[in-house]
Amino acid sequence: MNPLHRTPVDRATLVLGELLGRGGQGSVHQVRNKRINRDAPDGGWAVVYKEYDPLTLPQVNGASLTAAVALLDGLGGAKTRWLCEKTAWPTAVVERERTACGFLMRAAPDRFRFTLRALPGAPTGPERLATLEYLLNEDAYVQGIGLSVDDRHRLLLLADLARTLDRLHRLGVAVGDVSPRNLLFSLTPEPACFLIDCDGVRLRGSTVLPQVETPDWQLPAGEERATPAGDAFKLGLLAVRLFARHQTDTDPAALARLNPTLGELARASLHPDPSRRPGPGIWTNLLEAVAATMTTEDPAPTVAEVTADASPRTVATGARRTPVPAPPPVLSPVLSPVLSSTSGPTPPKPPRKAGAAVLAGVAVVVALVLVLLSVHDQGTAHPVAPSPSPSVQVPDPPLYSPSAYTTPAYSAPPPPPSPSPPPNLIRDASVGDCFTDSGTDGHPVLAVAACGPGSFKVQRINSGTTDLSSCANAADEDESVSSPAARRVLCLSYQSPGGTAFHARTGDCVFGLQDTGTWDRQACQDGNFKVLTVFQGSENSRCESLPGFNYWRPLPGPSGASSDVVLCLSMNYPDDAARAGVNTCLSKTGSTFKAAPCVRPNVVVNGRTNAYDPGFCGQYGWTAWQPKYYPTLAYTVCWRRL
Template sequence: MAPSDANGIRGVRTVRRTDLVLGDQLGRGGQGTVHRVVRGPAAASTFSVPPAPAPGIDGWESVYKEYRPEVLPDLDPAALAAMVELQGAGGSEPGEARWLAETTAWPSAVVEESGAARGFLMRSVPDRFHFDLRGLKSSGERRLANFEYLLNDDAYIGGVGLQVSDRDRITLLHDLAGTLIRLHRMGIAVGDLSPKNLLFCTDPRPECFLIDCDAMRVRGASVLPQAETPDWQLPAGEERATAAGDAYKFALLAVRLFARSQTTSDPSALALTSSTLGDLAREGLSADPAARPDLGRWADALGPVIAIASTQATQITNLAAASPTLRFTLGGSKGDQSQQSIAPSGAGANAPLPPWYSPGYTGLPGQPGSGGGGTTTGAPTPPKNAGVIAAAVSAAVLVLIVVIALSNHSSNTPTPSPTTSGSDYSYDPYTTYSDPAPDPVTTSDSPTEDAVAQASVGDCFYDEGTSTTPDLVSTDCTTGAFEVVKINDDTTDLSSCDGVTDEDEAVSSSADDLVLCLSYQNSGGDAFHASQGDCVYGQSGTGSEWDVESCETGNFKVLATYRGTTDSSKCKGWPNYDEYRYYPIDSDSSLDVLLCLSMNYPDAAGDATQNECLEKGGTDTHPTFTNTGSCSTSNVYVTGRTNTYDDPSFCGNDGATWWENSDYPNLAYTVCWAWR
C-alpha cells in the first residue's frame, strides 16, 4: 500500500482495486456490497493497526466494501480518508486506534480504482458477534447478531436460538453508552444509530460492536449524505448525526429493547425494570435536543441496575419441539363471547409448523429485514405455496369451530337469527410456547462470603444496602460503581472517612469492626471530585468529560462545590461566577454534585465592571490589566463592556481590549477603558 494521487486521499493508506482478490459476498445494501478479501498486497488481506503489529489487533481478516457506481458522485473521498487517518499513526490519541478496532468495523484503508476512491477495507466482524439462527431444525445458518433480533418477544428470541436475560439487556445498554461517550469525545457522531448497524454478544460478557461506520459523521464531515433507518428517525427538522441525536436514538433503543418491540416509543416496560430509566427515556425522547439527558447520565443510571436485573434468560431453543396453541373466539350475540384454547394432542402435537411461522423466514412479525447495512445478510423468502397452506389451515379451523358450535347445541336448538348469529371469531396464527420447567432451586449451607471483610483498596462494588447494613455486589470499576479508596480498621465510625480524597460514601460492618471509604465512579471525568480552588475544564456539549487540571488562562476555577444538589441558583451569589457544571446521579440524589465556576481570564479586565479602576501595564499591542483594589494606585478605568469579541468600534474613541475562548463564546468580552 502506498500514498495515492487520487484527489482527497493522498497520504493515507490506500490499496489498488486491481490488487485485491475477492472471495464470497458477505452482504449487499443500498450503498454497495461487502466481500471477503482472499488475497491482496501486504497487509491488505489482514487487518492492521499502526504503528506496529499488536496481539489481538493485527491478523484479523479484512473485508472490502465497494460502493455502487450510482453513489460515487456523492462520495466525499477526503472524509473517507480522514476516517482512515483517524485509525492511522498520529491520527488519534494513544490507544484510540486499538479501541476503534476492537469496538467497530472502522475503515482501515481506501481502495482506489483509476485514481479515485471506490471503497474501503475494514476488519471482519469478530465471530462472537454471530449466532446460529435456528428454524424448524435444531441448527441453522450463521448470522450477524444484530439488535433487531432482540426487539421481539421472548418466544421469538428463544425460538431463533438466543438466550438473553434482562441483565444482559441492561449491560448491553451500559456498554453502548460507554462506547458512544468515547466516540463523542473523539468528535464522532454515529448518526444512523439503529438495530441494523449494532451487533451484540453475551459471551464471554455482554458487549456491542458497531458496523457501517462509514455512515458516521467525523468532526463535522460525512462520507455520504446522512440517511436514517425507517422508524429510527429524529424529530422533524433536527440536524442529523449529532451527539444529541445519538442520545435520542439511544433512548429509543432502550425503550424498544425492554418492550420487545420494533416500533414503540412507550417507555412503560423499561420503567417496570427501573423507574429511573423510564424517566430518562421520557426525557431522552424529547423533541428538544437540549432537554435530553446525555449519555453520561444514562451510564450512571444503568450501572447500579445491572446488579439487580433478572438473570433469567430465554430458554426455547427448538421450534420443532414446541407445541403450538391455536387461539380463537367463538361468537354468539354481541357482548356474549367466550375465549377457548385448543392445544393439539397425540400425533398432531408434534406436527411441524407451516414454514412461514419459522423465524428463519421473512413475513413473521418482528423478523429482522434483509439487506440494510452492507454486512448484513437477508432472510429466506416464504414458500410460493404459503397462501395455499394458509387457506387450508384457515378452512380447517373454520370446520373445527363449526363442530364445536354444533356440539354445544341440542338437535332442537333453534337457529339464531341472522342479526345475532354468525361465525364471528378471530384467529391468532402465531405460535405460543410454554416455558420449560425451571431448574430445581439448590441451596447451600455455606454462608455467603462477607464482601466488606474481603474488600481491598481498589476493589469496586455496587452497594444495594445502607451505610450500616451494606450489601456489596462485586463488579468492574465502571460507571455507577463504588471504588474502595481506604479501609479503616477497628472502628465503625462512618465519620472516620471524612477528609479522605474523593470519598463519597462510607459503609461499616460491626461484625468485622471496620469502615470502607468508597468513591463513586462517574463517567463525566474527575471534575466530579473537584474541590474549591481546583481548576477544571471540558467541552460545553452534552456527554463531555471534565477533568481537574492546572490553573491557566481559558479554564475554570471552582468557586464552590455543593453535594446532594444540582440547583444552579446556589452559584449566583459567588463573586465572578460565570458557569456551572452539575452531575445528577439518578440512582442516589445524595451523590449529586454542583460546581460553581469562574473563567480564568487572561487578566483583571475579564471580570471588570463599568467604572472599575485598573492598572494598565504591558504595551499598546499586548496590554495587561491588574485590579490593585484602589483607584489611587490605578491609571485607567472601565468605560464600557460588551460580550461581543473583538468589537473596538463599541468603545468609540476609548481604548479597547478583548478576549475569547472559542469553546465558550458567551464568556467573550470587549472591555473599553480610558486614562484617569
C-alpha cells in the first residue's frame, strides 16, 4: 500500500474544496488534488484536510503528529490498509512556513453516511455522517429519521468496535475519547464502525493534543486518560447506552435483559479500578455469539401526520424480537478457542441452529475471565492455612522505677521573628499602590512595583493594629503584612496573570477564551460561565462529579502550584432545554423551555446531541444553541408535544 505522503505537504499546494465541518480545534476541508492510493484499481480514497485554528496550534505536538504519520510505514502492507479502512488516521503532516498547521487523512467512506429523513413535503437534506449518537435515542426517533437498526445490528456494531479497539491496543494505540460523536457506523455490507478524530489518540505514550473527553463520557475522577483500560471503560459505557437507547444512562439493566452475561461484562467494564476491567477482545466473540441467536429484522416505521410545529401525533414502531437468553454462567477451568486472538480475519458466523450452543460456550469463558479478574483484585482465591507459631518465652517487663528516668531541662526556643518587611513601605503605602513580594510564606520582602500581572495591590489599610487577621474580610485579599513600628496592616490582593477570575467565588460568572488571554468576572449572561466551586491547586478531576460541570479553568497564583486555583465551571445556557435528557418533560412557552414536572408539561424530549445540528431532529420539533467561542458546548434537543 502507498498511503500518500510521508514528507510534509506545503499548505499552499493544496486545492481545497468544500468546508465539511468546524469544531473546537479547527476545520475540515475537502481536498481536490490529493488521493490515497491513486494508482489502486478502485482509484484510491478521497482525502480531507484538518486545519488547526490559531488557538489550538500552540498546543500541537508536531513530533507526535509526525510519529502518527510514520506509523503507517512502520506497519506495512495489510496492517496499514486495515488501519486506513477502520480509521481516519493521519497520512501526512501539512505545514505552513515549515510549521505544522494540520494534517491530511482519509475521508469517511460513503457507506458511513446517510440521508436524514426530513419533514413531509420538505426537500431532502444533504448526506451526513452516520455517528453512533443517532442510535442513543428511542426507537421511534431512530426510525423516524430513516434508520432501520435492530438489536442484532447493535450487537455486531459493538463487536466490530471491540475488535478494532483490541487491535489498536496491540499496536500501541489508545483512543482516549471513545464517544459516539467520534464513531461512525454502517450496516452494509455488514455492520461496521469507523473512527474519526484520530489526532486525539495516544500512540505509544505520546499525544498530538492535550487529552479531552466528550461531556458525559468521562472516566472516573482522577483516572489517567487515553489508556487501554480507559477505552475498555468507554466501550462498556457505549454498550450500556446503545441498548438503553439513552445518551447518559449508566445502568446495564437493558443490556442484561438482552443477555445476562453481556450485562455482567458491561458492569465489570465500568469498574472504578482500571485493573479489574475486561479488555475489548473479551467482548467480541460474546457479542457475535449473541447476535447469531437473533434474526435480522427490518422495522418499517410508519411516520404519522406531523403538525406545523413538527410534533408527531403517533409513531408506529417495528416490533423487536426477544433474544434467546444465555444459560447461567458455569465456571470451568477449560479455556475455549472462541476467545482466540481477533487480529486475523473475521471468524465465520456459526449456523443459527448452533448459535445457542456457541453462545453457551462463550458465556462460560467470559464468566471465567470475570472471576479471574475478581481473583486478581483480591490477591488470592484460596485462604492459606496459618503456620503453627513457635513457642517463644518473653521475659516479664521490668518494674517501673522513677529513678531510672530523668527529665531533660526544657529550654524554650526563641520566638520567630515578626514577618515585617521594610517599615517605611508599609507606613507610606496608600490604597491602590502595588508591590512585588520576593519573600517566603511568613517572611514577605516587598518592593514597590507598577500595578500589573504578578504584583500585589493594596486593597485596604488597617491602622492602629498589627493583627494580620484583621484583613480576613477584605475583598479579594490574598496576603497581609504588618509593621510594628508603624502599627499598620496592609491587605494585599494578588493580580493574577490569569485575570480577575482568580478571585471568583461560587456563584460568580466569568469568561475568557479557551487557550489564550485572561479570564475575568462578568455579570451572568448567556454564553459565559457560572462558577460551581473553586479548588486550590492545579488538579481538575474533582470538578467532574459536580452537577452541570462542563468546563474548567486553571489560573496561576502568586507562588506556584500550591497557590494556583482551578475554577469548575458551568456554561450559562439560554433555558432548561440545554440540560434536558431524553424523556425529560418540559414546559414550552414561545421559544423558551422550562423544566416541568411530568404531570403538567406540554412537550417531552425524544432526542438530543451535543452539537448544533437542527437537522439531527428530522421530523420532530427542535431547539438548538451554540456558544460563539465554545462550539463543543453546543446542543440540539428534539421534542414532541404531549
